[in-house]
Amino acid sequence: FLSSEKMLRRRAKSKLGCTKSDEALSKSEQDSSDENQSDKENKLQFECDEDSDYEPAEKKRRGRGSGLNSKSLQVNSKVKSKARAKGKFKAEMLPSGEDGAKMEGWREVDEADVAPCLPTFRPLRTPGPQLIMMAPYTALDLFQLFFTKSALQTIVKNTNENGRAHCSTKYHTWTDITLKDMYSFLSLVIYMGFVKCCALTDYWRCGTLYDLPFPRKVMSGNKWLGILQALKLSSLEDDAKNEKKKGTPEFDCLANIKPLYDDIREACRHNYQPRQEMAVDVRMVASKAKVPLKKFMKNKSVHWGFKLFVLADCSNGYTYDFLVYEGESGKALSDTVMSLINPSILGSGYKLYLDNIYTTPSFFRDLLKHKILACGTVRPHGAEFSKVKLNVLDQDSPRGSIRWLRSDSVLFLQWRDTKDIFLCSTIHPAHANKSTNKKTKNKGGRSPPKAIPPSVKDHSRCMVGVSLSDSQIGYYQVLRKTRKWYTTFFYHFVDIAAVNAYFLYEELCKAKGELAAQQKVFRELLVEQLFEAGTERATAAPPQAPEPTETHHRLVYLTSDWADGWQKCKVCKTKTPVKCSSCNIPLCFSPQRDCYNDWHTESVLCRDTEG
Template identity: 25%
Template sequence: MREKPDEKWREVTVADIKAYIGFQIVMGVIIAPRLDDYFSTDEMFGICGIKHRINRDRFDKINQYFHAADTSMNPHRGDAGHDKIAHVRPVLEKVRTSLSSAYRPHRESAIDEAMVAYTGRLSIKQYVPMKPTKRGIKVWVRADPHNGFINDFQVYLGKENNTGEYGLGERVVLDLTRDILNRGHHIYMDNFFTSVKLFEKLEENDTYTCGTVRAQRQGVPPQIRNANIKNQGESVIMQKRNMVALTWKDKRPVNLLSTNTDPRRQTTVLRRQKDGSRIDVPCPEVVKNYTKFMNGVDRADQLRALYSCGRKASKWWKYLFWFLVDISIVCGYILMKESPDHQRKSRNGRQKQLSMVDYRKSLAKQLIGIYMVRNKRKAMKENTSYADGSNCWVADMGKKRRCEHCKPRGIRREPRFGCEACGVNLCVECFKPYHLERFPDRYTR
């Protein structure tokens, strides 16, 4: 049976979608307990200016019918070729390829898992008890430990036919590093991924690795597996060509495998004792390097959690979509910070850093722009002269943009001034002809 069309629905434009995403970014910066609070007219508890740009009905309809992909051609569940994340696949691939090509990574990279929080029913939902976010969608991530930039990622789609994938960790690492093989990069990972076979395969491709390793993994020397170290700071090291296996006693034994560190290099770490004193404990350099460079994904998660624009939704794929938006914003912020063309200075000539919240505010303003969908009755009550041009005056628009009268004539001018009522930038000499064309009945009487 064909459903009756929604009488309140109106077609959306590119400006509608850009403004909708901009409003979501604003909601991440200014957090309200309920969505209704963003449209409240209460003078005391009015949250922000969203209600002045869009009415609640229009926002609800865009939110209700918002989709990121056409899934009509996706095969049914259980059929060959079915894509479990077809709802966001086009956006996901666009974000992934853009991040891979937009930034040249440092020599060191870290591979770990990130979690997109979700507690509803979903076949790809995972439970990871050791993570702060224990239930949700698991995403394998390769990130830059120097700044948290996400170089590549892959959504874990769970088991196929209730059968686990053999060699999952090895396959994930090879997938995420395919763009940087044979370039001398150093990859850091935890014991879920680390194996002797994987490290040998990466070394053959001029890619060097370091990671904690489970003592029972195939290929780990029995001297490491059965080591009995009693004193803090002691270690047992075994080497096979360029591969080093070691166990080091901190508060508990730590097992590592490495192909990028000289085992003879030793350093120290500061440790607090039971009596409150601090001492320097001998430590192999590989342990210190692992601690230093394994935090890339955690650093990216910290930046992503700042002012996240995701909100509670009834559809699981929206959580993944807003995850993609958040990592795009984070990586854009990192690119801006490192770009020599976007450095800001104070009046004293000192370098001035733009914070994440300032970046998100600026981005939201650019996406929303002059977008405005207001209640028709309220707009007519406030000002009935906007429609006939009687309230058009020269005003400072706050930013240089192309002149709306020169643009269709192929002339590029970017004045700062324009007409506030019409919401356009205009040259001084274009102000009159523009309004003569737009309101011929009023100005030709």
């Protein structure tokens, strides 16, 4: 009986083991079928076509009751990596833009692009000079459009005030200058731009090497240097008020140049309406003044100096407006550009070309709301640049390759030349049917011409606008070394006025069908006319009473006896018995030595005595 009972128990245990093994086997088969099903779903997910509207569902949190284990996750990642390796992952979707549209991977040149709808160009004034085109303008008339009489009178007033306060000593008393003196001063400032001397005093030196009659004819050296020393653009009262605000938000770091700075900017905008294409770039004005306004820029030819944001017409380089960089104010660079290109003053439909420091897609969309188009280079690692890695230019892409994609109205472009160029544009299509070709050379000779996208071509052509203005200023620049930072800006404002006046002169010559002279000839005429404006004309001068006899420069003997009391001549150091009655200086006057006339025609000191 016991043995039979043991046998029954053994049979029951064996049956129970079989059922457990069957359940485990069925469970493993079910897991494998689930894995196969997930493989099929992953393949369907990553093998979707480029033009399909398929959007993968949002991934749910994987918890305990999700039905997915670690094995299925590993299989999903493996399938995804294999699909990408085989090229089956064809469409990678980007975050949607403002209009909800989806961007796919980078497209190639064989894929068509729809040209953007551009707003109509409607300037508020007729583009070009705001002058009477057939009127006879002189070089001085055009220069006075920027350095107006009211602006010069303000400078004269502030200079006299500063001279009386800081330039009067017991040995020298400041003498107030007039508007005509300022014209003479400006004529020599521009003259020194194309006639270079190492030191300022060399312009008034007498001798074989430094015999320049024009500076001595315009003004004495002591008077010109005195005006330069006392030159002031703002009043002392305004400077004192502004100095009390130092350290507060009301402090104006440009207060010392504000009067002339505002006048020049207003004159540049008033006398010219730019054409459709304009450019914004940075200009550096060299300076070694120890002020916080001075900045360092590694990529510019002038490394240390004052930083200016310049808006120029691309057709001729005319400086339409500019802003001096005042330091970090918490505002973005896009705000600076918007203050330069004011739609309420310019109009709509303008095309703006920028450098990569200003270019962001969001800023381009804001400009488009004001009906202003934009194109500019962009930094590929910027925060708003497309992060798509699918079908980008790689190491194997040949020169001339193009990749592009469009997000709402903004075009992103990659083009390979000697280096990769990245642009954003709201003006251009990605490529044109009749694109311009660029001839290139390799070591083996000429290679086939490469297609240039229209955005790259127009950007390279239009960014020359600011460079043209900079180069015209650099040819005959009046800037000189000075410790006073506001004097540096005064020199630069003179350059802007002279170059803009020359650009207006060229536009007037085109309208009349005449050949324009070179800038050097224009500046020479301007110097002569400024000199004439600073001197009394004989025809216009009222008649004057004759001078007393004792004030005439005439020769007299030193003593009553010509044989006694001889003194050394001021010029040749030879003893002479005569002197000048007005100068009271012994001078030779003989057939061999005519020191008397040499002294009165060439000496600066004698001119100072007369003045």
